[in-house]
Amino acid sequence: MGITAVLVVLYLAAVYLIPEFVVIVYTTIKILSPFVVAIMLALFLEPLVRLFTEKSKMSRPAAAGVSMFLVFGGIIFLLSLLTTRLVVELIDLSISLPQYIKPVQEFITGAVEQGRFYFFQYPELSNNIKSNLGNIAQQVSGWAGFIANSLLHIASGVPSAVLGIIVTLIATYFFIKDRAKMVELWLKLMPSPWAGRVLDISREVAGAFLSYVRAQAVLISLTTLQAIAGLYIIGTEYALTMGLLIGMFDVMPVLGPAAIFLPWALWSLISGSTAFGIKLIILYLLIWVVRQTLEARVVAANLGLHPLAVLAAMYIGLKLFGVSGLIIGPILLIAAQAALKACGWPKD
Known part of the structure; x- marks a missing residue:
């Protein structure tokens, strides 16, 4: 009977309370x-x-x-x-x-x-x-x-x-x-046991989140610089414009620079600029390999997490939340790690 009551309470909370709480938090953050x-x-x-x-x-x-x-x-x-x-x-x-x-x-x-x-x-x-x-x-x-x-x-x-x-x-x-x-x-307004604990958790979460943002900024900047330099090397007339556009698309999960490179290369091949199209494909593959090689390592280095943990968080986030989960997953991992660290776990 007790287990049934607990399950009913959890179900009602999941159906009614949690969605309302999420809406309230979202509205508050927006304001x-x-x-x-x-x-x-x-x-x-x-x-x-x-x-x-x-x-x-x-x-x-x-x-x-x-x-x-x-x-x-x-x-x-x-x-x-x-x-x-x-x-x-x-x-x-x-x-x-x-x-x-x-x-x-x-x-x-x-x-x-x-x-x-x-x-x-x-x-x-x-x-x-x-x-x-x-x-x-x-x-x-x-x-x-x-x-x-x-x-x-x-x-x-x-x-x-x-x-x-x-x-x-x-x-x-x-x-x-x-x-x-x-x-x-x-510290004066909040009760003494919780004031310091909440402050520590907030500091850890904010610091970890900023580290994640810094890691993503490094990766996006690297992609942009690679694209601009590579386009200049292969003789593109508008290397800066296209390189910045590719960097902007790098923010988009899954698609990324491919949304620019692949149609551009395909059109070059169709229109007779075969050599230029092949150069674009090679440049895209180079940027993709560098990004995939460094992403988990750079994020892990900034957060103090193992690359496998970051990779697992991105994969689980993708399965649970879709494309946006590639960002949400690591952020939730950051919050969990920061909260545990602020609570003194694991013990030294």
Whole structure:
């Protein structure tokens, strides 16, 4: 009877309480997202702030301001340099785009001319083609509407995004500046046994999460640099633009750089640029091998986990949550490891 009651309670909790709890947590994080990001940025900048306060004997408020200026200023400077070069390549690409479109038009025209014979000879095939073309037209129309609505949504969200960035930067400064006061206030407000324990767990989880983000940033940066350098070596005109695009796609699980490389290489082979297509395939394989070889090791090195544990977390996450589980799995492993470490397990 007791076991049955426990099972019923667990079932009701899983069906009713846990989903509501997840919704509440998600909504809370969404509303407080500027402050959550600010806490992460403050933790990320803490080593640099500590360096200034200890080595230069700088006050903590001054160290916070200098650290934010150096890091964010450096990021803005690098983005400015990349944007300048990117604009030059995009302008050049827009001018020379017709000469790239012309072979595509000729290929499609030739394919249509060759397909006319089969179109008229086989009525069933022609009906299927007409039906598929109608479906494609509807899908394209739907995509166009979706893109237009998305652009309007993005445009309407710009003021809110700017306000969010400003709030995040201000909150980051105060989180860094008054870190000791906030910790002291937390310890006073919470009961003594749990205050320190929760604080330790939060520190461990946040530190491990930042380590995971740092590991992913290293891998994505490596992929981007490999792509840019490789494209320059094989003689691509728009190496920086395409390399940055490949780096952006590297964030996407499963697809990654393949979403750019494989269609590009396939079109090069079809259009007669066989040597260039083969070079693209070789470059993609090189980037893929390096990524697969280093991913588990880099993540494990930053988190202090065995590569097999990281690999298992990614696989289990994929099975449980789908593609997003490749990210969720390691994050859950990080949280579990950090919580156990904060609770003093395993014992030395």
